[in-house]
Amino acid sequence: MSFKSIQGRLSFLFLAFAVLVLVSVGVTFWGLNAQKVDGVVINLAGRQRMLVQQMTLLALKIENQGLEGHLEKLVESQATFVSTLSALRDGGQAPYLPGRNVELPRTTSPDILRQIDQVDESWDTYRAQLNQVKSTPPNSQEFTRAVQAVQKTAPVLVKQMDSVVRLYEAQSAARVTRLRWVQVGFLFSALGLLVIGVWVTRLSIITPLQDLGSAARRIGLGDIETPVQVDGDVEIDVLSTTMEDMRSKLLVSQHELKDWANTLEERVAQRTQELEALNAVSREIGSRLNLNHVLNSVVKKTRQLLKADVAYLCLLDERESSLSLQSTSGPPEAILACDASADEQWASRIIASEDPVRCDVDACQDFCQIVARPYRHSHLAAPLNIENHVIGALCVASQSPDFLSEDAAYLLSRLANIASIAMENARLYAQLERSSALEERHRIAAEIHDGLAQTLSFLLISTDHARDELEAGDVLHAKQTLSSVERGVNQASVDIRRAIDSLHDEFPAQYTLQEQISSMIQEVDSGDQRVVWQNKANIPLVLAHQNSEQVLRVVREALINALKHSQATQISVNLERANGSAVVSVQDNGIGFDPQTRPDQDDRLHFGLKIMHARAARLGGELKIHSVSGEGACIELSWPLEDERNYD
Numbered sequence: 001m002s003f004k005s006i007q008g009r010l011s012f013l014f015l016a017f018a019v020l021v022l023v024s025v026g027v028t029f030w031g032l033n034a035q036k037v038d039g040v041v042i043n044l045a046g047r048q049r050m051l052v053q054q055m056t057l058l059a060l061k062i063e064n065q066g067l068e069g070h071l072e073k074l075v076e077s078q079a080t081f082v083s084t085l086s087a088l089r090d091g092g093q094a095p096y097l098p099g100r101n102v103e104l105p106r107t108t109s110p111d112i113l114r115q116i117d118q119v120d121e122s123w124d125t126y127r128a129q130l131n132q133v134k135s136t137p138p139n140s141q142e143f144t145r146a147v148q149a150v151q152k153t154a155p156v157l158v159k160q161m162d163s164v165v166r167l168y169e170a171q172s173a174a175r176v177t178r179l180r181w182v183q184v185g186f187l188f189s190a191l192g193l194l195v196i197g198v199w200v201t202r203l204s205i206i207t208p209l210q211d212l213g214s215a216a217r218r219i220g221l222g223d224i225e226t227p228v229q230v231d232g233d234v235e236i237d238v239l240s241t242t243m244e245d246m247r248s249k250l251l252v253s254q255h256e257l258k259d260w261a262n263t264l265e266e267r268v269a270q271r272t273q274e275l276e277a278l279n280a281v282s283r284e285i286g287s288r289l290n291l292n293h294v295l296n297s298v299v300k301k302t303r304q305l306l307k308a309d310v311a312y313l314c315l316l317d318e319r320e321s322s323l324s325l326q327s328t329s330g331p332p333e334a335i336l337a338c339d340a341s342a343d344e345q346w347a348s349r350i351i352a353s354e355d356p357v358r359c360d361v362d363a364c365q366d367f368c369q370i371v372a373r374p375y376r377h378s379h380l381a382a383p384l385n386i387e388n389h390v391i392g393a394l395c396v397a398s399q400s401p402d403f404l405s406e407d408a409a410y411l412l413s414r415l416a417n418i419a420s421i422a423m424e425n426a427r428l429y430a431q432l433e434r435s436s437a438l439e440e441r442h443r444i445a446a447e448i449h450d451g452l453a454q455t456l457s458f459l460l461i462s463t464d465h466a467r468d469e470l471e472a473g474d475v476l477h478a479k480q481t482l483s484s485v486e487r488g489v490n491q492a493s494v495d496i497r498r499a500i501d502s503l504h505d506e507f508p509a510q511y512t513l514q515e516q517i518s519s520m521i522q523e524v525d526s527g528d529q530r531v532v533w534q535n536k537a538n539i540p541l542v543l544a545h546q547n548s549e550q551v552l553r554v555v556r557e558a559l560i561n562a563l564k565h566s567q568a569t570q571i572s573v574n575l576e577r578a579n580g581s582a583v584v585s586v587q588d589n590g591i592g593f594d595p596q597t598r599p600d601q602d603d604r605l606h607f608g609l610k611i612m613h614a615r616a617a618r619l620g621g622e623l624k625i626h627s628v629s630g631e632g633a634c635i636e637l638s639w640p641l642e643d644e645r646n647y648d
Contacts, residue, residue, distance in 0.1 A: 005234040006204050013197045020193065024186040031179035038172035040102055044084050044094055045168050048119075049161040051081045052126070056154040059133045063147045071134060078130060085123065088164070089116045112167045119160045126153045208232035212239055219243075224251045295327035298394065298419040303329040305415070306408055308396035310334040310375055313419065315384075315392035323392065325370055334375045334397070356382040356409040356416075370395075377401045380408060382416035386424050394419055459485055512540040513548055514575060517584070520552055521573060524559050530569065531559065536576035541641070550615040551584060551637065554623070557612055558586035558635040566590025566633060581621075582641050587634040592627045612637075 058074040080095050087094035091106030107113055132146040211230040218226060224247050230240040295313055303311035310330030314323040324339040358380050371379070378398040383390045394416045396408070462485045469478035514535050525531045543551070555573065562571045568590030575584045595609070609625070612635070616623035621639025 007235070009200050009204060009233070010197075013193060013200060017190070017193050017197075020186060020189050024183065024190075027179065027182050027186070031175070031182075034175055035172065035179075037105060038168065038175065040096065041088065041104060042165060042168045042172060044096070044102075044104070045088060045161060045165040048081055048084055048088075049158050049165065051077050051084075052154050052157045052161060055081070055126075055130060056150055059130065059147050059150045062133060062138060063143065074130065074134065078127065081123070082127075085116065085120065089113065089120075109167065109171055112164060112171065115160065115164050115167055119157065119164060122153065122157045122160055126150065126157050129153055204233050204236070208236040208240075212236070212243060215243060215247075219247055219250065224254060292327075294419075294422045294425075296329075298415070298422065299327045299329040302394060302396060302412070302415050302419075306396050306411060308378075309398045310371060311394075311396045312370065313384075313392065313394050314340075314370070316390065323370075326392070334372050335370060336372050337370050340369050356380055356412050358409060371397050374399050380412055382409075382412045384416055384420045384423070386420050391420070391423075459489065512542055513551065513582075514540060516548055516552055517555060517573065517575060520556055521559070524556060524563065530563070530571050532570065532572045534572060534574045536574060537582065539577065541575075541577075541582060547619055547639075550619050551639075554612045554615050554635075554637050555584060555586060557608055561608065562586060562588040562590065562633070566592070568632065577641070580641055581638050583636060583638040585634055585636040587632065589632045592629045592631050592633050594629060595625045595627055 055074055055077045058070050058077065061070045062074070084094045086092065087104040089107055091104050093101040094104050096102040107116065129146055129149040133143060133150060136143040136146055208230050212228075215226075215228045215230065219228075228240055228244040228247050230236060230243075232240070299311045299313050302308075308330075310328065312328040312330070312335065313326050315326050316323060322339050322341050325335065325337070328335055375397040378400060379395070380397075381393045381395040384392040384394060394412065396412060462481050466478045466481040466485065469475075469481060514537065518533055518535075521531050521533050559571065559573070562568055566588045568588035571586065571588045573584070573586055575582070577583070613623050616637055616639070619637075619639040621637060624636040624638075625633070626636070627633035
């Protein structure tokens with residue numbers, strides 16, 4: 001295990017601390033045992049002094065009391081003293097308690113050994129004196145002298161044993177002191193290991209982790225340019241290297257994202273420009289209603305937008321057997337033919353495809369026979385669809401290989417859609433123009449019928465009456481009839497001018513239908529005041545010009561018929577709204593008529609009703625006629641209002 005790793009250093013610290021604890025416990029245990037042994041030794045040494053005193057006392061007791069009982073104790077005390085002294089010096093068994101011996105260690109202290117040797121010398125003298133006491137009869141002079149010698153030697157021996165005890169006590173105290181210093185050393189060693197552990201933990205773990213945390217926060221705040229450089233042990237190096245790898249990958253990813261974002265912005269800007277160009281092209285093409293102008297504008301804008309060498313547009317014929325060139329933009333030499341068979345493989349591919357068809361330089365050699373071979377290196381064709389039906393193709397070509405990008409297909413497809421819509425709009429506009437011309441002819445016919453034809457018929461009849469009256473000599477009535485003819489001529493003149501004006505001017509769009517009907521009633525009534533106008537539609541109605549024109553013509557026809565032929569004394573015109581529709585009615589109290597009259601019986605009535613029904617149909621409405629002979633008539637026109645502009 002490497003010491004340069006956190007695990008190695010912490011393991012070493014833990015091992016050192018464990019060894020220190022074990023040694024401390026061992027030393028403490030040894031010191032306690034040694035202290036216990038020292039206590040026993042000191043006790044035995046002190047007992048030696050007591051034995052000397054006891055033996056001296058026994059000698060005195062023998063002198064005073066005789067040998068009975070005391071001699072055995074003296075012998076026993078001597079044996080205990082000798083064995084204890086030998087054990088104190090050389091180690092071994094020593095009597096301690098009655099019936100129990102203790103094992104004493106060998107004395108190694110020179111001072112104690114020298115003092116024991118002195119005790120041993122004094123003991124030899126003392127023992128000889130004791131032996132003399134034991135062997136000499138009591139109450140003899142020798143016995144007395146022996147007892148006196150014992151008493152004299154005993155203090156010396158006691159003093160020497162006191163010295164031995166003090167030396168043992170000093171040795172034990174020194175051992176305890178050493179043990180204390182050893183414990184103090186263990187304490188300081190433990191504190192040192194703790195300080196080293198704190199230092200190693202801070203240096204190897206806390207500080208590097210703080211640095212790594214700062215680096216992580218820096219990365220989290222978006223600073224991934226600054227490298228992660230944290231020095232430490234093996235584990236810290238691994239973490240630092242891993243974080244640095246992560247930072248490097250994030251930096252690479254950030255650069256890739258920036259590049260992608262820049263590319264995306266460029267693509268968005270490019271696509272925006274393309275869309276703006278498409279929108280401009282769409283507006284320009286859509287503003288043209290002439291088909292030839294539309295086709296020419298389509299190919300021109302397509303070539304400009306795609307930056308192609310040539311652009312052209314082909315349409316299918318009615319039998320869908322061939323494609324004919326309708327318009328082109330580019331060099332004249334780029335076009336070889338004006339049509340191509342729709343059965344050719346390239347043409348059938350375009351007609352059958354919903355998306356633009358692309359070909360490369362090899363496939364283009366037989367792709368389109370309309371364009372010249374040098375322009376077939378890059379070729380793209382998009383079908384023209386109207387209501388899911390292919391009517392032709394819009395094509396671009398270039399002399400440069402791979403000139404057309406992937407976006408070119410998208411742009412060409414959009415342009416083809418715009419072209420299809422513009423072509424359809426041009427076709428519908430042409431159709432609308434034809435319909436408008438036909439509508440205008442019907443309107444003029446109705447105008448002539450409603451005004452001028454009836455006036456001319458009236459003039460013809462009045463002229464015949466005047467001629468008859470002049471032939472009969474009735475000059476007075478002839479003058480009156482001619483006056484009526486004059487008024488009819490004036491009315492015809494007014495009708496002709498109105499018809500001519502209607503070809504040039506439109507009724508002002510801001511006028512409401514109510515205002516237009518009121519004005520028309522005042523014009524037709526000519527001051528007779530037989531017509532009553534009732535506006536029950538409280539909301540002003542503003543109709544499109546063509547719709548208001550149809551309504552006014554129907555009301556005018558009905559009013560003129562009522563005024564001229566119904567013999568009515570009162571005519572009412574009513575306008576109201578009901579269920580999302582507008583209803584205008586012309587009702588009179590005249591003689592009425594039969595709506596079922598056959599055309600050959602009353603051609604005028606048949607033609608007028610036919611025109612009014614046609615006008616109602618143009619409004620998307622309905623014309624109802626209610627009339628019974630002798631009970632008046634009511635003509636009612638209704639039409640929906642959902643497409644009209646209503647203003648409160």
